[in-house]
Amino acid sequence: MMQLSLPEHTPLQPGQSAPGRRPRLLVVDDQPANIQALHRVFAADCQVLMATHGARALQLCRERQPDVVLLDVQMPGMDGHELCAELKADPLLRAIAVIFVTSQDRPEDETRALDAGAADFITKPFNPTVVRARVRTQLTLKAQSDLLRTLAFVDGLTGVYNRRHFDERFLAESGRAQRTRSPLGVALADVDHFKHYNDALGHLAGDDCLRRVAGTLRACLRRPTDLLARYGGEEFVCLLPDTDLAGAIGVAQLMEERVRSLALPHPGVGGCVTISLGVSAGCQADGLVEAADKALYIAKAAGRGRVSWVGS
Numbered sequence: 001m002m003q004l005s006l007p008e009h010t011p012l013q014p015g016q017s018a019p020g021r022r023p024r025l026l027v028v029d030d031q032p033a034n035i036q037a038l039h040r041v042f043a044a045d046c047q048v049l050m051a052t053h054g055a056r057a058l059q060l061c062r063e064r065q066p067d068v069v070l071l072d073v074q075m076p077g078m079d080g081h082e083l084c085a086e087l088k089a090d091p092l093l094r095a096i097a098v099i100f101v102t103s104q105d106r107p108e109d110e111t112r113a114l115d116a117g118a119a120d121f122i123t124k125p126f127n128p129t130v131v132r133a134r135v136r137t138q139l140t141l142k143a144q145s146d147l148l149r150t151l152a153f154v155d156g157l158t159g160v161y162n163r164r165h166f167d168e169r170f171l172a173e174s175g176r177a178q179r180t181r182s183p184l185g186v187a188l189a190d191v192d193h194f195k196h197y198n199d200a201l202g203h204l205a206g207d208d209c210l211r212r213v214a215g216t217l218r219a220c221l222r223r224p225t226d227l228l229a230r231y232g233g234e235e236f237v238c239l240l241p242d243t244d245l246a247g248a249i250g251v252a253q254l255m256e257e258r259v260r261s262l263a264l265p266h267p268g269v270g271g272c273v274t275i276s277l278g279v280s281a282g283c284q285a286d287g288l289v290e291a292a293d294k295a296l297y298i299a300k301a302a303g304r305g306r307v308s309w310v311g312s
């Protein structure tokens, strides 16, 4: 029996991984019979997604983030080479391993695929045992690189993403929002009177509080593309692709309520721990974080424990 399990911690969103999640494979071929043949090979070990044309495959990559794509070259519309180029040009998708599975068997076909960023090249008709072995190799490499990426981009105290990862994702999502004219939401959350909390209960209790708040904020995010990061100190930032101002305000209000209902005693102010949030949204990413920061300042000035926003 082939072993295709991933290491336990290969999350897209740290802390939201399903431990031991099955590897996710996307098979792209315009011939359903070819898809079925590969489905039979992998159905027992992997979650197998299927697409019969490039546009659908791209959509599935964005929505479901497969680990490996098995890609036919000749397809109507966007062919395999074009799809591979799209994946490798997108910072959010380029880690997906692409394996061409094709009846084109000339050395120049193989070279062209590898030059375009493919991880491997398999010719049809294929031997199922060989395909399984080569996919397993790519899944192992993908799991290792996911793990390294996670370690480099996670905040050590709270387990959510760090500022560096936020900056990288913000850049990528800004470009996408502008290209697709879809709104990008940003929410900045700051723990209220946190200095008093530390002063009253000590720094270690303060650290615990930050961990509880981070976990609570993260649990408010529903879409796989949403991202929570520690922005610094007692401040968190939330990136919400394809989310307009009303949607981002809704997420922020949920966060405010959920942290309040944790009912963590805050002896420094004689109540419980609350957060203030500033929200902004738009297709033009320039100034979004600054606008959210301005809104956060307004929420603080208006009495804390509330959500403010900039924009309409």
Ligand SMILES: Nc1nc2c(ncn2[C@@H]2O[C@H](COP(=O)(O)OP(=O)(O)OP(=O)(O)O)[C@@H](O)[C@H]2O)c(=O)[nH]1
Binding pocket: 157, 190, 191, 192, 193, 194, 195, 196, 198, 202, 203, 204, 205, 206, 207, 210, 232, 233, 234, 300, 304
């Ligand atoms: N325990 C702990 N405290 C931290 C950490 N990072 C920052 N802080 C503390 O967070 C506090 C932030 O204080 P301020 O910026 O004055 O803000 P505040 O007291 O939360 O007041 P408002 O934001 O105005 O509600 C400082 O005392 C920092 O030392 C951390 O990792 N752990």
